[in-house]
Amino acid sequence: MSGTxxxxxxxxxFPMAAHKLMGDTQLRKNVRHATDVIQNKxxxxxxxxxxxxxxxxxxxxxxxxxxKHLDVYLEQFERNCTAAGGVxxxxxxxxxxxxxxxxxxxxxxxxxxxxxxSMTTEEIQLNTALEAAGIRxxxxxxxxxxxxxxxxxxSHIVVxxxxxxxxQIREIFQREMNLPDLGNTPQDLADAARLFLREKxxxxxxxxxxxxxxxxxxGGVCVVESEGNGRMCLTLPETLITIAGIDKVVxxxxxxxxLLQLLxxxxxxxxxxxxxxxxxxxxxxxGPKAFHVILMDNARTEILADEEGRQTLNCxxxxxxxxxxxxxxxxxxxxxxxxxxxxxxxxxxxxxxxMHHAQTLPYASSLCGACYEVCPVKINIPEVLIHLRNKVxxxxxxxxxxxxxxxxxxxxxxxxxRFRAAQRFGRMAETPLVRKDxxxxxxxxxxxxxxxxxxxxxDLQEMPKETFxxxxxxxxxxxxxxxxx
Amino acid sequence: MVRVLERLGHxxxxxAGQTCCGQMHYNTGYQAEAMPLLERFVAQFKGAEAVVVPSxxxxxxxxxxxxxxxxxxxxxxxxxELNKLLPNVYEFSEFLTKRLxxxxxGAYYPHKVTYHASxxxxxxxxxxDGPQQLLRAVKGIDLVxxxxxxxxxxxxxxxxxxxxxxxSAMLAEKTNAILNTKAEACTxxxxxxxxxxxxxxxxxxxxxxTIHLAEILASEDGAVIA
Ligand code: SF4
Numbered sequence: 001m002s003g004t005x006x007x008x009x010x011x012x013x014f015p016m017a018a019h020k021l022m023g024d025t026q027l028r029k030n031v032r033h034a035t036d037v038i039q040n041k042x043x044x045x046x047x048x049x050x051x052x053x054x055x056x057x058x059x060x061x062x063x064x065x066x067x068k069h070l071d072v073y074l075e076q077f078e079r080n081c082t083a084a085g086g087v088x089x090x091x092x093x094x095x096x097x098x099x100x101x102x103x104x105x106x107x108x109x110x111x112x113x114x115x116x117x118s119m120t121t122e123e124i125q126l127n128t129a130l131e132a133a134g135i136r137x138x139x140x141x142x143x144x145x146x147x148x149x150x151x152x153x154x155s156h157i158v159v160x161x162x163x164x165x166x167x168q169i170r171e172i173f174q175r176e177m178n179l180p181d182l183g184n185t186p187q188d189l190a191d192a193a194r195l196f197l198r199e200k201x202x203x204x205x206x207x208x209x210x211x212x213x214x215x216x217x218x219g220g221v222c223v224v225e226s227e228g229n230g231r232m233c234l235t236l237p238e239t240l241i242t243i244a245g246i247d248k249v250v251x252x253x254x255x256x257x258x259l260l261q262l263l264x265x266x267x268x269x270x271x272x273x274x275x276x277x278x279x280x281x282x283x284x285x286x287g288p289k290a291f292h293v294i295l296m297d298n299a300r301t302e303i304l305a306d307e308e309g310r311q312t313l314n315c316x317x318x319x320x321x322x323x324x325x326x327x328x329x330x331x332x333x334x335x336x337x338x339x340x341x342x343x344x345x346x347x348x349x350x351x352x353x354x355m356h357h358a359q360t361l362p363y364a365s366s367l368c369g370a371c372y373e374v375c376p377v378k379i380n381i382p383e384v385l386i387h388l389r390n391k392v393x394x395x396x397x398x399x400x401x402x403x404x405x406x407x408x409x410x411x412x413x414x415x416x417x418r419f420r421a422a423q424r425f426g427r428m429a430e431t432p433l434v435r436k437d438x439x440x441x442x443x444x445x446x447x448x449x450x451x452x453x454x455x456x457x458x459d460l461q462e463m464p465k466e467t468f469x470x471x472x473x474x475x476x477x478x479x480x481x482x483x484x485x
Numbered sequence: 486m487v488r489v490l491e492r493l494g495h496x497x498x499x500x501a502g503q504t505c506c507g508q509m510h511y512n513t514g515y516q517a518e519a520m521p522l523l524e525r526f527v528a529q530f531k532g533a534e535a536v537v538v539p540s541x542x543x544x545x546x547x548x549x550x551x552x553x554x555x556x557x558x559x560x561x562x563x564x565x566e567l568n569k570l571l572p573n574v575y576e577f578s579e580f581l582t583k584r585l586x587x588x589x590x591g592a593y594y595p596h597k598v599t600y601h602a603s604x605x606x607x608x609x610x611x612x613x614d615g616p617q618q619l620l621r622a623v624k625g626i627d628l629v630x631x632x633x634x635x636x637x638x639x640x641x642x643x644x645x646x647x648x649x650x651x652x653s654a655m656l657a658e659k660t661n662a663i664l665n666t667k668a669e670a671c672t673x674x675x676x677x678x679x680x681x682x683x684x685x686x687x688x689x690x691x692x693x694x695t696i697h698l699a700e701i702l703a704s705e706d707g708a709v710i711a
Contacts (some may be wrong), residue, residue, distance in 0.1 A: 018651050099706030177494060326637045330654045365649060366641025366655070367512060369608035383549075412520035413504040414525065443687060453649025455657065458684030472499050474486075 005125050006153045008349050011337025014347050014360040018335040027163050031155075031332040034162045035323040041269025042320060042374070049265070055144060059262045060378040062255055063314035067304060073216040073249045074295060080219030084281025091296040094124030100294050101208065101241055102133045108239040108290065110135070110206040116223060116230040117141030118210025119157050119317060120243050120296065122339040123352070126208070137208070138200045140229040144257055149176040155333030155341060158267045158319035163332045197229060207237035207288070212242035212316070213259065214293070217252045220280035221293065224263065224273035231277050239280075240288040246295050259316060262376035266318035299352045306385040308405075313346050314377045319344075321371035321381060322388045327364055336361060343442040345370035355391050362388035420469070427463050434462045486539050486577055488703040491588055510545035513643045516554070523554050527566045535584065536574045537562055539699055541606030541675045544576040549609055567634040576606060578674050582615040587621045592702045595625030599668040600698075601659070601682065603675035604637050616674055616698055623701060629666045631656065640681040653685075660685045663693060670694045672701055 011017065012435050021027060024388050046052050066073055091097035105113055113130065115121065115137050127137045127148070139148040143161040147154055150172040154160030161169070166184065173192050182192055202211045209230070213222040221242050223230050234240060250259065256278075264270045265327045304310050322328050322342030333341030337358065338349040344363055350358040362385045371381040398401065412422045434442040442462035456462060466474075487497050507519030520577065530536050538544050543639070548571065555564045578630060581587045600620060606612040620628050639655025659682060663671045670693065671677050671686075677696040686693050 015650065018648065022650055024700065100619065252564040258512050302695065316517050326639070327648070327651050332653050340570075360647075362514075363644065364651075364653065366604070366637050366639055366644045368604035368637035370604075370635075370637070373608055386512055386514065389512070391514075393514035402513075403515075406513065406515045406518055410507075410510055410515070410521070413507070414521050416502045419504045437687070443573045445688070451646060452653075453646040454684070456649050457653040457688060458645075458681065460684055461680070461687070469499075470500070 004153075005128060006334065006337055006339050007125070007196075008338045008353050008358040009356075011358070014335060014337070014364040017337055018331045018364075021331050021335050026165070026168075027332055028330065030163050030165045032158065032329055033165075036149070038159070038319075039323045040271055042266060042323070045265045045269050045271055049261075055258060055261060056376055056378050058258045059316075059376055061379050062250070062258055062312065063316070064311075066249060066324065067247070067310060067313055068252060069251075070246065070249065070304065073251055074246055076216040077214050077219055077249055078295075079280065080217065081214075082219070084219045085283075086219065086281045086291045086293055089292060089294045090297075093298050094296070097243055097294050097296045097298070098126055098129040100292075101243065102129065102135065104239070104241050104292055105130070105135050105206055105208075108135075108203070108206045110239070112136040112138065112200075112204045113206045113208045114138050114140050114200050114204045114233050114237065115144070115240075115358075115459055116207070116209040116233045117144045117225070117341055118208070118243065119154075120210045120245050121208065122154055122160075123245075124243075124296070126243070126299065138197075138451045140197050140200065140233055141225070141228055142190070142229070145193060145197070146172060149173070153334060154317055154339050154417070156316050156322055157227050157340060157342075157344070158322075163334070164263055181465065197232075200237050201229075201232045201241075202281055206234040206239045207241070209233060209240065209242045211242050211248050211293075212263070213256065214244055214249040214295075215253050215256070216249055218280055220253070220278045221255065222276070222278045224260065224277070225274060225275045226268065226270070228275050231275050233285050234277055234279055237288055239290040239292075241292045241294065243294045243296060246297055246300050247315075263318050266320040266374065266376040299354055303351045304356055307349075309347075309384055312344075312351060312384055313381050314379055315344055315348070316377055317344075318376055320374040324370040324374045325365075326368060326370065327366065336364070343385075344379075347379075347381055347388060350388055350392075355388070355395060357396070359392045362386075362392060385479055404425050423463070423467055423469070427465075430462055486537065486699040486703070489538065489581075489592075489699060493585070493587070493590060498533075504528045506543040506546045506702045508543060509642050511550055511554075516576075519550075520554055521556055523551055523567075524558070524563060526551075527563060527570060531566050533570070533573065535580060536570065537577055537580045538574065539577050539674075539676065539697065541576045541603050541610055541612065542677060543611035544574060544579075544604040547571065547574055559618065576612065576674060577608055578606075578616040578619055579610060579612060581619060581702075582616060588618045590619065590622070590702050592622075592704050593624040593706065594701045594704045595627075596670060597627040597629060597666075597668045598651075598670050598672055598696075598701065599629050599631045599663060599666040600634075601631065601638065601671055601673040601678060602634050603673050603678045607635060612654055612674065619698065619702060620672070626701070629668050631666050631668075631671075632662045633665075636662075638711065640678050640679045643679070645681060656681060656685050660689065661692075664691060670696045672696050672698050676696050 089100050130137045139145045146161040146169050156162040211221045212224050264273045321344050325342045328342040336345045338345050342350045346361040350361050367382045412418045435443045444460040490497050503688040507522035513518040555567050639652040647654040683695040
C-alpha cells in the first residue's frame with residue numbers, strides 16, 4: 001500500500017482491497033490491538049459522564065444549526081478573521097486550494113513547510129502537489145511523520161499510523177533517520193522524533209495547518225492535539241497557512257464548551273486534549289507575522305444540498321466510528337481507498353466524489369449500528385449508508401444482474417400466490433445442491449454465482465419440508481377452522 | 486412463538502397474504518421495490534391488537550423506515566393506518582417483557598445455552614437484557630455469557646455476499662466466542678443471524694446448534710424443537 005496515495009478515483013473496489021489487506025496478519029493484529037486500546041479508554045471516560053447523551057444531543061443540534069446557516073457563519077468568520085489581521089481565501093475545490101497554498105508558500109520566500117496533522121490536506125494530497133512545486137513538506141505530528149518517512153498512507157483519521165506497531169516504527173526511524181542503534185521503548189522513539197523535528201521547527205519559516213474548528217464569532221481557528229508539536233507549528237513560523245473545509249465552522253467561542261468535551265473523549269479517550277490552541281489573526285511581536293485561512297468547499301456544498309446525506313457534514317472527525325466498526329477492525333483503513341476510512345469514510349468519500357467513484361464503500365458495512373452508537377454528534381451513519389446505496393442503485397440502472405434479481409424477488413413478495421409458488425420452487429431448485437449430513441439433515445455447501453460468497457465458509461440448511469405456512473394451515477384444517485385470518 | 490403465545494392464553498392469527506417486510510430491498514438500496522411491501526404489510530395487519538414478529542431486524546425495518554417510506558408514498562390513509570399500527574408492532578421478546586410484563590413463560594430447557602445480541606435488537610430496538618431475563622427464567626437452563634456480546638456476527642443481509650471475506654472473518658470471531666462458552670446451543674431473537682452462525686458452525690463440523698429464543702421458550706419438555 002505504501003507510496004501510492006489513497007485516491008478514491010483510482011482505488012480498487014472495497015472487496016478487492018479488503019482481500020489483499022486481510023492477508024496481512026501483522027497489520028490486522030496491530031489494528032485490532034490499537035482500536036481495542038482506544039475503545040476501552042473511550043468507554044471509561046464516556047462512562048464517567050453523567051450527561052453524555054445530553055451532550056451528544058447538544059453537539060448534534062449545534063452542528064445541525066451551523067449547517068443550516070453555513071453561509072451566514074462563514075461570512076461572519078471571514079469578516080472577523082480579516083478584522084483580526086488574517087487573510088481569507090476561498091477555494092472551490094482541491095486544485096484551487098493547492099494552488100493557493102503553493103503561491104502563498106512561494107510568496108513567503110520558503111521552499112519548505114512544517115505541517116500540523118491535517119486530514120483536509122491529506123484529502124487533497126497537498127504534499128504531493130507541494131513536492132511537485134519544489135516545496136518540501138515536513139510532517140510534525142508523530143504519526144504523520146511515521147507515515148511520511150515510511151512512504152506509507154494514513155489509515156485512521158485520528159491515529160494515521162494505527163496500523164503500525166512499535167517495532168515497525170522503530171525500523172522506519174532507524175532507516176530514515178539513520179539511527180542504527182535506536183532503542184525500542186516509546187521514550188526512545190519519541191526522543192528520536194523530537195530531535196529530528198526540533199531542527200525543523202527552528203529552521204522552517206512557513207507552517208501549514210488544518211483546523212478542528214473555525215470560530216465565526218471571533219475569526220479564531222482552533223486546533224487540538226496531544227503532542228505539542230502542533231503548537232510549535234502555530235507559533236514559530238513567520239507565515240501560517242490554515243486550510244479548512246467549510247464544514248469546520250462553529251458559531252460562537254462558547255460552542256467549544258460542548259465540542260471540546262465530546263471530541264477528546266471520543267477520539268483518544270482523554271478528558272481533555274493536552275494542547276488546545278486557538279489563534280486569532282496576527283499580533284505584533286508574537287507568533288506568525290502573516291496568517292492565511294483557505295476555506296475549501298471541495299464538494300461540501302453538494303453534500304449540503306442533499307437532505308438525507310447532509311448530516312455527514314456534522315462530523316467532527318473523532319474517529320470513534322472507525323474504532324467501533326467491526327469491518328474497519330478486520331481490514332484496517334487502507335481498504336477504503338481514501339484518507340477517510342471506516343464508517344465516516346464509507347459515507348463521506350463517495351459524496352466527496354459526488355458519487356462518481358467509491359460506489360462499493362456504502363456497501364462496506366453490515367449496518368450493525370456500532371458507529372451510530374458512539375458518534376458524538378449522533379450522525380445516523382447506517383441511515384446515510386442506505387441512502388447512498390439507493391443512489392448507487394439508481395446510478396447503475398435497472399438491468400444489472402443484481403437489479404433484475406431484486407426486482408424479481410420484489411415481484412414475488414408482492415403476491416401471496418407467487419410467494420407460495422416460490423417456496424415450492426425454491427425447494428425443488430435447491431434439491432440438486434442439498435447433501436445429507438451425518439444427522440440426516442440436508443445442507444447446501446456450494447452456491448453458484450453471486451451467492452457463492454455465502455458458501456465460502458458457511459453451509460446453508462435446506463428449506464424445511466414443511467414451512468410454517470404449511471404447518472399453520474394443516475393445524476387449522478385439523479381444527480376444522482379456516483386458513484389465515 | 487405460536488405455542489408460547491397460545492400457552493399464555495392469546496389468540497394468534499396468521500394473515501396468509503403476508504410475505505416480507507422489504508428490509509433486504511431497502512437496505513441494499515432498492516427503496517422503490519420496498520414501497521409496495523409496506524402497503525402490503527399495512528393491508529394485511531391493520532386492525533391487529535398486536536403484531537408480534539420473531540425477528541428484531543424486521544421490526545427495526547418497520548419502526549425506523551416505514552414512517553419515512555409512507556411519507557414518500559404520500560397517501561394520507563396509508564400513513565394514518567401505519568401510525569395506528571406501528572406502536573403495536575413488537576419483536577417477540579419485547580412483546581413478552583414490555584407489553585405483557587412477563588419474564589417467566591413456563592418453559593423448561595435443561596441445556597447449556599449462550600445468547601447472541603443481534604445488532605438490530607440491541608441498538609435499533611433497545612431490547613437491553615430483556616431476552617436474557619426471559620432466558621434466566623427458563624427452568625433447567627444453564628445460560629452462559631459470550632465474550633463480545635455486542636459484536637456483530639457479520640451477516641448484514643447482502644453484506645455477507647458482497648463482502649464475503651470480511652463477513653466471514655467477523656463470523657469466525659463470533660463462532661470462536663460461541664465455542665469458547667462450551668454451550669450446546671446459541672440463541673438469538675433474529676433468525677437471519679442464527680442462519681448465518683449456524684452455517685459456519687455446521688461447516689466447521691461442530692455439534693453446536695442455533696435455536697431461536699421462541700423455540701426455547703416454547704419448550705416444556707426440554708427437547709430441542711427443530
Ligand atoms: S462520523 Fe461521528 S464518530 Fe465518526 S468521525 Fe465523525 S464525529 Fe466521529
